[in-house]
Amino acid sequence: MPDLTPLLAFRWSPRAFDPSTELDLEEAASLLEAARWAPSADNLQPWRFALGHREDETWKRILTCLPLDDQGWARHAAALLVGAHTGDDGRAAYDLGQAVAHLTVQATALGLHVHQLTRFDRAGLAAELDLPDDIRPLVVVAVGRLGDPYALPPELRDAETALRHRRPMASLLLG
Numbered sequence: 001m002p003d004l005t006p007l008l009a010f011r012w013s014p015r016a017f018d019p020s021t022e023l024d025l026e027e028a029a030s031l032l033e034a035a036r037w038a039p040s041a042d043n044l045q046p047w048r049f050a051l052g053h054r055e056d057e058t059w060k061r062i063l064t065c066l067p068l069d070d071q072g073w074a075r076h077a078a079a080l081l082v083g084a085h086t087g088d089d090g091r092a093a094y095d096l097g098q099a100v101a102h103l104t105v106q107a108t109a110l111g112l113h114v115h116q117l118t119r120f121d122r123a124g125l126a127a128e129l130d131l132p133d134d135i136r137p138l139v140v141v142a143v144g145r146l147g148d149p150y151a152l153p154p155e156l157r158d159a160e161t162a163l164r165h166r167r168p169m170a171s172l173l174l175g
Contacts, residue, residue, distance in 0.1 A: 017144035034106030077142035
């Protein structure tokens, strides 16, 4: 395997979060600062975020818009972050993806883990957070410290403890 920075090599998306740890203000600021410095087309920086810490009102509003099966494990995350974008073209969504990727790498550097979710009630979340019409939620990011995978239901536990797999490089190349 080619050399890869450990921040990328060790990144993974767990569902087992430690329900006893918090995301402190300095860690939250560091994650958002990493997202702020992501590249964006024409430097528009179309990303917007809503951050809820475990059990605060924002966190509860975000959690209720997730599917029930995801609520079961996401409720243990220290924070839930909504990633949204302005504009309705693909560039804004792409740029938001870059911002969330930067946030993800920064989380790894801080010893945190994130799990991104794109399956949620977007309209419900926009209403719950009273978002303006031009702000489009695209992703919810669960953030926290690694928890006990054996606390998960068996079907999630198996996936959580399995070896990570990636497609072979050759299957990613076109032509």
